Structures are given as C-alpha cells and as structure tokens.
Amino acid sequence: MSTCEDSDVRADLKRSVMTRVPPLLTDLYQFSMAYAYWRADRHREPAVFELFFRDNPFGGGFSLFAGLNDCLVFLENFAFSDQDVEYLRSVLPANTDPDFFVYLKELDCSSVSVSAVPEGSVVFARVPLLEVSGPLAVVQLLETSLLCLVNYASLVCSNAARFRLAAGPWRRLIEMGLRRAQGPDGGLTASRYTFIGGFDSTSNTLAGRLFGIPVAGTMAHSYVTSFSSLAEVWPQTLTPVGGGSGIDFISQVKGRLSSVCQLLGSKTELIREGELAAFMSFAIAYPHKFLPVIDSYSVSCGLPCFCAVALALCDLKYQPLGVRLDSGDLCRQSLEVRRVFKECSKQFSVPQFESLIIVGTNSISEQSLAELNRKDNEIDVVGVGTHLVTCTRQPSLGCVYKLIEVRGRPRMKLSEDPEKSTLPGRKSVYRLLDTDGHPQMDLICLSDEPVPTAGVSLNCYPLVSETSLQSITPAQVTSLRLDVFTCGQITYPINSASESREQAQISLQMLHPRHKKLQEPHNYTVAVSERLNSLVSDIRRGNNKGSNFLLSN
C-alpha cells in the first residue's frame, strides 16, 4: 500500500470529514428538553450520562468499541450556526422565551468532559463505555449524535472482527460493501471500522485517501463484457520486463491458448473472443498486476483464457497475480482452478503458477467464511460486501445513553422491562485479569470506591446471571476508561485507523478463546460492586434521597 499524503494532511482531511456532523443532527426532543431545563433554570446543573449497549451483538461473547475519534471531533466542534438557531425558533412553540435562542447561540462543549474506553478495545454488554459530564442541557443535547457515531461504528467493527475470526488469521480479507451501505457516509464508516476490526483492505477509494487504508480491486464483469473482438486490443504489443522491442502479445497469447486448450481438453470453440480480448487488454495495461475475474461467462471458458494470457506474461518475464471467482460454488471451483494452475506449472515449466492467488467474492457471510475452514478449497483472498457492511444478522447494536447523576445525586431509570433499567451513579470500571493475563471480569464500582487490589479477594454481584454474591481474586487490575475530553479539549490522541486496528488486535489477543467462539461463547462476567448493588436496591425500594416517593418525604 502507498499513499501520497503524510499523516498530518490525512488527519486534517479526516477531521474535515468528521466535522460534517452538525449539532442539529439530533432528535427534536433534545431541544424540547433543553428548553424545559433552561426554563426551570436547571440547564447549568452538573449532570452525567453514560453510554452502553445491553447485549453483545450477533449472539457473540464480546464487542469492539469504535467511533470514539468521531465523537471527540464532534464535541470539539459543537456549536450552532445562526441558521440552525433560526430553524429551531421555527419549530419550537411560538411562546418559547427568545432568550433561550441567545443561550443556544453561545453553547459549546467547553464545560463538558468525557472518559471513555479506548477506540478498538474489546468490550462487553452493560459496561459504561463513555461517561459524559457537564451542564445538564448540553450533555442532554449530545445524546443522539454520540449514539449515532458509536452505534454503527462499534457494530460493524465487531462484525469485521467476527469475519476475521471466521476466516482465520492468514486469509486476506477485502471490504467491498460501499454500494450496499446506508449512503455515502455509511460506506465510509463501514470501510474505516471494518479495517479496524481486522480487514486488510477496502475497495473504497475515498476511505483509502482519508484514512490511509490499503485499497484493492481489479475488474468487474462489465470490463469483460465490454469487449467483443481481438481488434479492440490496443496496443497489441508488450515490452518484456528486461526491456527490448515490443512483442506481438496477441500472437503470443494465441500460441499459448492452443497449448492450454490441448492440455485441459477444452474446446477452443467455447473460448469467447471478447473475454480473451478483455484479458489481453488488461494484461497490457497491468502486466505486473494481472488478476481478472474469470466467470463473466463461465469458469470453463474464462480459465483457459486466463492461463493463456498469464503464460504469455510469464514468457515476457512478468508475474501474473491470479484470478477472481464471483459466482457458483467457490470452494469447488477454487480446487479446480488450483488443479489447472498446477498442471500448467508442470506442463509449461512455470513454477510461479503454483503461487497464483485465488480471490473469492460472492455474497460472503460469516457462515460461508467459516465454511471455508471446514471444506477443502484454495481461496487465498476473500472480498466481502453486503453481509459485512449491513450486518445482516443484527443490523443495530442498540447503544443507549442514560442519565446517571444530577447535582451529585445518583439517578436511575426503572422500567416495565427490567433490562431497560439503568445503573445509577458515577462509576469506575475495572478489568480484572487472571494469572494468564486473560480478562476474567469487568467490575463496575461507584467512582468513590477504592481501586480493587491485585491478589486481594473482593465480593461482587454479576449482572445478568442470578445476581448472587460472588467472590473473586484478580491477578491484575486495569482501569478500563481514560479521560479523553476535558473541558472542551481533546486529551487523547486521535488515532489513525491503523493504530486503532492494532489496539483491536492486541485487545482481541488478550481475550480467552472461550469468549471469542462465534457460536455459543462462554459468558464473560460483568459485575457490580457491593456498594453499587446496595445503591440499586435502595433506589428500587425508594430509600435513596435521589428517588423520593412523593409522600414518604
């Protein structure tokens, strides 16, 4: 991979994309509430929200957290334009106090602070990933935009990690979902976060330019079908690698084609002139990068054409790259293609045919990728689009953003649906590691509790399960969140996509394989401290100052 731009330029470019998120891109009710807070003179009250999701996606045992960089750039640039404010004036009730709009015009995030899990970390359901504190009205206004920036980024990044696990570590994965994404920005987001999740490259050229992601891609069927005759091949000569005078490439290929058809027992009557012309023309344009799609008509006619052109390239000392298969039973076809490559290698003494690459691209899903590891096949590189970027199995992560504290008092939402209840109060989150260095539990404590000590037993209440008291002695304790935004300033490096990808790989490597199983993974324990558990019980019973029942007060 190569790019023409240094990382500074790229960072600028990236910011210029990211700052497109205007603060008006939020739900109207945020403004309705902000006005009600302002009207009650509560808008400056210190408040804290936290962002989390309730279930690991795709029935899996983990997720990857992503979207943080976009959130930080969004927060740094948060300000309403005059036009924004005039629009809000037109949709809020006519009797809204005009001073509220003056207030909106002056708003920014200079009083907001955020702590967060680093981008690309392995995370689990119900762990607060982002804690946002600041004036009540401002942190309320941020809700929808932050959710929008984290939800899909984390989902598609986690999906990519699963595809990577399914594919195994050595098979190369190309993301090519732009045409099936939710519009242009959805496509860019998909390319960025699938790379972070473990893909090797993208077909999305803009993502390559903006994020420095390696780009990949050769030809579509339309290229093949656009040719109908050898007369369209131009120029008709190709200079050998070592230099010298151009060789008549058409004659060279035709000679090779007869031998190939003879070797393979192919009927030359089935060779399509247009397909052969397309391959020749592409080889002349890309003699070092020859990798055509060979099933525009059928593999049985595309493969001999490829072999003939590739052999002609070898004759001129070029190294053809391989082929792409885009339909039918990829496993079966790849075996046949490899067999032919080996036969050619032997017959024509071209050892480089042994290492030709076979790319497979045909509605690849996590399941079909996993199958590649079970069935015999010779596919080296897989291109994935639709199922990856749309996250077919579960197209939404369902992150939520919940109020946990106002004016130093813990707040909690109860609900008719128990899983919609929240955990009150400001918290610290610790990842407890076992003696092998594997994460064994995420522990959510109130922020004023002492940090758990390695080697010392502690009591906690696992969430989800039967909430019975459990005792655990961590071998190591790490704090999961960092201060990333303090009083309007980004205090955390805006990582490049490559850096976040590395963080994801490290974080995934630490996780025990039992939690990474794609089917029926072992549950990872997320627990609350005894004190947090007591606070929840108190609030449920109405015994907490923060949740008075009306007449018991």
Place this chain on the structure above:
Amino acid sequence: MSTCEDSDVRADLKRSVMTRVPPLLTDLYQFSMAYAYWRADRHREPAVFELFFRDNPFGGGFSLFAGLNDCLVFLENFAFSDQDVEYLRSVLPANTDPDFFVYLKELDCSSVSVSAVPEGSVVFARVPLLEVSGPLAVVQLLETSLLCLVNYASLVCSNAARFRLAAGPWRRLIEMGLRRAQGPDGGLTASRYTFIGGFDSTSNTLAGRLFGIPVAGTMAHSYVTSFSSLAEVWPQTLTPVGGGSGIDFISQVKGRLSSVCQLLGSKTELIREGELAAFMSFAIAYPHKFLPVIDSYSVSCGLPCFCAVALALCDLKYQPLGVRLDSGDLCRQSLEVRRVFKECSKQFSVPQFESLIIVGTNSISEQSLAELNRKDNEIDVVGVGTHLVTCTRQPSLGCVYKLIEVRGRPRMKLSEDPEKSTLPGRKSVYRLLDTDGHPQMDLICLSDEPVPTAGVSLNCYPLVSETSLQSITPAQVTSLRLDVFTCGQITYPINSASESREQAQISLQMLHPRHKKLQEPHNYTVAVSERLNSLVSDIRRGNNKGSNFLLSN
C-alpha cells in the same frame, strides 16, 4: 409543521449536503478499468449501463424507487480534485501512463445522459430503473456512487411504505431512527426516504431543516429521572390561557393528584416526587404541548401524575396533548390508559381527556405494527426507529449496474448463477395498465421497437416464471422512464421530499391491493418483448455479433 426557510434556501441547503458525495467515493477497480480502457483507447467509446435490482425486498410484491435526486446532483458535480488525482497516482501502478491523470483531471459528466423512473415510483424487480449512457470510462466510473445513492434510499423508502401499509392510513407514523442508522449521513438518508415512503414526520432535526420534513418529539426518560424533588420546579406559577395573574401550579397539581388517586384507587405513596416534578416543569415550559413519557418508573405511577398535571392545565384552559408509552405491552397499556382518560373525562368533566393522544414507541417492527390492526389498542401515533432505518428483515436491496451496450452493440453477462445474467441492449420500459387503471405488467422492449398500442394484443415473455409466450392487451400504455440528465445538465425537476412523497402515494394508490399484500403478494409480471427474448437467445447461443466465440468468427 413550520419552517423558517423558503424552498429556494432549502434547495440550496439540500444541494450543499448532496454535493458532499465526492467522485473518489467509489471502488478502486473502477479506476483500474478506466485506465485499461484509456490505455486501449476505448475510453471514449459510447457505452450504456443500466441499474436494477433482482428481487423485491422484504418478500414483498413491489418496491419504491428513490435516490434519483441525489444521483442527479452527484452527476452534475462530478469532477476530480487535484488531491484526488494525486491520491490515485499513488495507488495505481508506478508505470501507469502519466497522461491518464491529465485525462482524469478534465473529466466531467458533460457527455453523460440518463433516463430514469421518477423518484417515488412503484417499481419491480429486474426492471431497468436508470439508464446511463456516455463515454465508456466515465459511465464505468459512476457505478459504485450511483449504486450507493440508490440502494439504501430505495430500500428504506420501500420499508417505510410497508410500515405505512401495516399501520393503516390513519395512524400517524414518526421516524426516530437516527441513533441506530449507519452514521450521520445514513441517518439523514433514512429520515428523508422514510418520509417519502409514507411516514408523517421525523425526530431528526437536521432532516427537518434540510428537507422540510415535519419534526416531532417531546421528552426522554432522562428528563424524568433528572428530577428528584418539587423544589426543582421553576417557575412555580403558570398564567392561565386567558391571561391574568399566575396560578401556583404546584398547589393546583397537588389538589388534582389527590382526586385522581382517589378516583383510580392509586396509592399516593407510590407517586414519585421526581416524576411529578418533571411533568409539572415540562407543562410549565410547554403548556400547549404537554405530552410526557409516562413509564420511566412504571405506568401505574406515571399515569396518575400525568392526569393530575393535565387536569391542572385544563383548569387553566390549556389543552394537554397526550402521553407516550415506551415499554411493556403497548396494546394492553394503551387500553388501560384510555380507560383512565375516559374516567377522568367523566369524573372531572374534562371532555378534552377523551381525545388525548397515546404515542407508542418500543422496538416497533412491521409485524408489531400489523398486530396493532389485529389486537385491541388505543395507540394513535407510533414512533419507529431501529427496524425501520436498519431494515432488519433485509438490510440491503442489492441493486446492480450492468453494461448493456458498447458502440451500439448489445452486451450481456452470462453467469454460473442464472439469475446473475443480464438483459442486453438499450431498452424502453412500458407500464401496461388494465381497464381499471391498475398496472398489470411492466414490458421491457428494445429501444428501437414500436411503442405498444393500447387495445392491441402483443406477445411477450414473462421473466422469472416459465418464460412461456404470453399474450396481453393493455388498456393503457405509459412509458416508465423519463430523460432526467442530458449531456451534463439536469433536465428533471429536483423534487422536494414532499413532492416525492406525493408521487409515491399516487403510484402506490394505483397499484392493485393484491400486489401490496405484505405477506404472499401476487406476483406482478415483468416481461420482455419477443425481440428482446430473441436477442437473449442469440447471445446465449453465441449467434450474435456482439458475443463471438473465438474460432467461430
């Protein structure tokens, strides 16, 4: 709905959003092919592509076509920046002819023309929706961007139309999926196209400003849980509608609360002071727009609070709007809420309580909406997020863009997968109507065939089905596509979201109910003319000049 901007400003704004789609937002292989065409001096050859999808989404009988406006604005602005070209130079092979980059710098769509189905039209699988003609390299480069702009727009618009059909015509539908969309732009696209598909409003404020879509929304649970005491209610007085001195609203509500609890047999000990304070405070800020969410703790405590505050508003001659339910069994709860409203109406002589609105919002899917029509309930307005914008049931439409003609010669892709084959040649598409004015068949002809005549029998071959010859006599014949872009100029009005929505409603109304059934709809016939059918057969057999077999030539 009201907006502060006239439609000109809005059109400008909209264009400024749309023109964000840079031409580099495409797959790398488009550039690989463009260079190979350029190298073979084929880049200026006249070529034609068409865009279609292979199956109606969601197992349905139809789709809505959307995204056209975005395509037109994209085409009009298509040009590479110097930085784009420098980036491409860095990723294409080092031996790429430098003159190719000069060519790229000068590229635009001034030689491109497009005919298309109007935005918001009912369309069917395999009908070419967009025909793009121009220089081979340019129309190839447009592929991914056009697909990206049409795919999700049409999918989510069709999904919205299904939700509308499931909800029935009278129930109001609010789109509120921004936080679950594929990032900011995905969210904007969702808001725009679900409105066109039949939703009434959106929670997405920026979509309101940019597209003139009505916006809606009141409060989240966090607003309720942010309050803990009546001391937080400020101001504590409210002026009656007719004017006069402010009334002590807290006392007014407290008085009403006792009566309500007595009437409902509610225990006042279960009323949460914070929830009551939140409702009061919101009512004071929005006395004309009072519609709180009443299940932040439980409906049994939220409902008496609502009634007390709403009654106090009525005392001051305000008209409360209603309530929102966001968890649990919405049907059952809405019946209970309506029963209470009626009891209050009778007991307290407030007839306006009879017409209070009940809004339901809790992971609404097409199925749960359809259930509302089968089960007793009192839900007037439904807010839909995740399942609408992510299109859970089928998160991708799978539009494709296929080469059909080069230099006047028809082109066709055959395939190992028969459904991946394409229809060759430049075409006209006619919608044949029956005597009741319902569409009965879409007929795809070669463009040089005569227009079918109303009242005259014609023969055709239905696609998909058993391809046996069928005879049909249309009562009316309409041409499905219009010229929308001619030699670089948009020649079709850029419709507002409202105009496209109207087009969608008209087009859907014409469609016979049997094709609109959400489950097991009747198949709508898409057929090809006899001449097109012959061309396909010729090419399959290799008898066509455009698809020579190598040695039969």
